[in-house]
Amino acid sequence: MEASDRKRLLREMLFARRFEERCAQAYQEREIGGFLHLYPGQEACAIGVLEKARKGQDYVVTGYRDHIHAIQCGADPKEVMAELYGKETGSSRGRGGSMHIYDVDHHFMGGYALVGGPFPLAAGFAKAIKLRGGDEIAICFLGDGANNQGTFHETMNMASLWKLPVLFVCENNLYGIGTAIERASSEINQYLRVAPYKIAASQVDGQDIDVVMAEAEKAITHVREKREPYFLELMTYRLRGHSMSDSGAYRSKEEVEQWAQRDPIGIYKKRLEAAGIIDAAAFQAMDEEILEQIENEIVRFALESPEPRVEDLERYVYVAEGA
Amino acid sequence: MAEMMYWQAILRAHDEELARDPLVFAMGEDIGVAGGTYKATSGLYAKYGPERVIDTPISENSYTGIGIGAAMLGCRPIVEIMSVNFAWLAMDQLMNNAAKIHYMSGGKIRCPFVMRVPGGTAHQLGAQHSARMEKVFMGISGLRVVTPATPRDAYGLLKSAVRSDDPVVLIEHESMYNLKGEVPDEEFFTPLEGVKVMRPGRDLSIFAYNISVHWALQAAERLAKEGVEAEVIDLRALKPLDRAGIAASVRKTHRALIVEEDEAPVGVGAEVMALINEDAFFELDAAPVRVHAKDVPIPYNRRLEKAAIPNADDVVAAAKKLLGK
Structure with a gap:
């Protein structure tokens, strides 16, 4: 991979981190309402996998921790932030909120709040692709907790049975909200759970973006060429709470600190420094430039955008006639 | 004007829509090889093949969700639920996804999804096969709910439902599939609104x-x-x-x-x-x-x-x- 691309990936991860931190600040300032689920710690997963996808062509869906997946598909971060601020310029015109970001133009088909709900949707995208005859694939990002839903088993069965071109990415962050995986799943290794459905699967480190990209490339090639599902488990960790209202009582400070040593941004930064691609000063400059962009472009856009009109409350319940 | 049975009217609507648009497909339990519990899809498997007339496993919630996902990409699925009682199992996908996606995407995604359910009581099928769920469906924002009482409307409403860009639930009736009535020979569409x-x-x-x-x-x-x-x-x-x-x-x-x-x-x-x-x-x-x-x-x-x-x-x-x- 070119040095410029590696630098870009580092910037994308750092941007994701700063974007989410800024969201947390806005939430504490009550500029953002509802529930807010942030991505710090897991950046290498979405960014690494989507680097190997055909962005804007492959169809992507995820759960409620969706801001970064949308942005990596090509959504304008200004529109994502405006959505969080509930504005008419938001990616869902202020009707969706943090858990329901959409960018149809870039084939980001949404974030969903019901755990496990997107499994069949992704299989449905793959079914549509198959009927249309294209070579796109569907990619479904969900957490380990979703694998205890019936939709997981039902969808794995049908995706395998019907040879649907869908990549399931399990971002295993070891907790379903506050319940540790060993207390919720009789099989801790999630990739083993699709074996009975005869779906190819693997498990790799989700904190090292080089590892993620290498495995994602294999997985995506498998789905695209064989036109059948693949299940990729990425071992990761959220450095923040499940949502902003998380007490954190279920895990120790030591555990969080230990995982912070394996921060995906730290790992990659060190690697790029060793390769002479970036130095401390350049990283610092990159960070400042990101913070500046977030504040002066993104947050400003969200703040200055208009709210939806109350007269439009009932728009979009049904598709308007002639629309 | 031909006299036909309720199930035949539904079958005719299926057949015409499948023939017209390659993105229309039907799915459900036993609708393909077996021809459907009420024969409403009989013969379609042989005509359109397993990719478009799909026998599903008994997984109501997820095959409903697969239909919804396909609809989000422009397909027009007709999902049959064998008995309305089983639709309870599909309520998550129907109400959380199908009904709400257009609205919560700010109008950016359409969900032209059709669910057919034989509602109502038949004869001594017991509590778990005699549900009437209209009160549930009609309480969900974003859905359209129609209930054909005649073969004519069974045909015309299904035709309109397939062409609609909104998710539509058609409540049929287990005791009416053999009901006879006149159905015009030419193609027609029954409006999804109005008494x-x-x-x-x-x-x-x-x-x-x-x-x-x-x-x-x-x-x-x-x-x-x-x-x-x-x-x-x-x-x-x-x-x-x-x-x-x-x-x-x-x-x-x-x-x-x-x-x-x-x-x-x-x-x-x-x-x-x-x-x-x-x-x-x-x-x-x-x-x-x-x-x-x-x-x-x-x-x-x-x-x-x-x-x-x-x-x-x-x-x-x-x-x-x-x-x-």
């Missing part, structure tokens, strides 16, 4: 839908022999309800009777009464009355089952009471 006057009258309005339309028509026939001219209105679309059409009939007859196969607490009867209160209260000569199922899980025993579900006798009795006779 239909089945029989004009001046003395009272009987609002009904699905199988209860037939009870209402039988009752009107008998009432006519006693000099009472009942107007029978097929609500046909339960969501959105045609409040203007309901009020118009009440303005004409000044008396309203609602007949529903569902049990009473919460439902079509309660909703229509509320609309009449809001829109035509001062037109009323008497308090509206509803005829409905008893609030019990439907029993197996034949006598008990019969007692739980209303019929034409109940409609006649309620009409007379409403008229002070």
Whole structure:
């Protein structure tokens, strides 16, 4: 991979981190309402996998921790932030909120709040692709907790049975909200759970973006060429709470600190420094430039955008006639 | 104009839509090789193949979700749920996804998804095969709900549902698949909104839908022999309800009777009464009355089952009471 691309990936991860931190600040300032689920710690997963996808062509869906997946598909971060601020310029015109970001133009088909709900949707995208005859694939990002839903088993069965071109990415962050995986799943290794459905699967480190990209490339090639599902488990960790209202009582400070040593941004930064691609000063400059962009472009856009009109409350319940 | 059975009308609508648009597909339990529990998809598997007439595993929630996902990319799936009771299992995908995706994406995604369910009670199928879920479907923002009472509407409503860009639930009826009726030979579309006057009258309005339309028509026939001219209105679309059409009939007859196969607490009867209160209260000569199922899980025993579900006798009795006779 070119040095410029590696630098870009580092910037994308750092941007994701700063974007989410800024969201947390806005939430504490009550500029953002509802529930807010942030991505710090897991950046290498979405960014690494989507680097190997055909962005804007492959169809992507995820759960409620969706801001970064949308942005990596090509959504304008200004529109994502405006959505969080509930504005008419938001990616869902202020009707969706943090858990329901959409960018149809870039084939980001949404974030969903019901755990496990997107499994069949992704299989449905793959079914549509198959009927249309294209070579796109569907990619479904969900957490380990979703694998205890019936939709997981039902969808794995049908995706395998019907040879649907869908990549399931399990971002295993070891907790379903506050319940540790060993207390919720009789099989801790999630990739083993699709074996009975005869779906190819693997498990790799989700904190090292080089590892993620290498495995994602294999997985995506498998789905695209064989036109059948693949299940990729990425071992990761959220450095923040499940949502902003998380007490954190279920895990120790030591555990969080230990995982912070394996921060995906730290790992990659060190690697790029060793390769002479970036130095401390350049990283610092990159960070400042990101913070500046977030504040002066993104947050400003969200703040200055208009709210939806109350007269439009009932728009979009049904598709308007002639629309 | 050909006479055909309700199931044949549904089959014809399927066949025409599958032939017209390669992105239309049908899926459900036993609809392909076996031809469908009520034959409504018979012969289609041989004609269109397994990619477009899909036999699903018994996984209602997820095959519903697969249909919804395909609809989000522009396909037009027709998902059959074998019995309305099984639709409870698909409610997550139907109400959390199909009904809400257009709205919560700010109008950016369409979900032209069709679910067909045989609603209602048949004969001694017991509590878990006799559900009526119209009250549930019609309470969900974002869905359209229609209920064909005749072969003609079974065809026309399914045709319109497939062409609609909104998610539509069609509530059919287990006891009506062999019902015969005239269906025009040429292609036509029945609107997904609006009531239909089945029989004009001046003395009272009987609002009904699905199988209860037939009870209402039988009752009107008998009432006519006693000099009472009942107007029978097929609500046909339960969501959105045609409040203007309901009020118009009440303005004409000044008396309203609602007949529903569902049990009473919460439902079509309660909703229509509320609309009449809001829109035509001062037109009323008497308090509206509803005829409905008893609030019990439907029993197996034949006598008990019969007692739980209303019929034409109940409609006649309620009409007379409403008229002070």
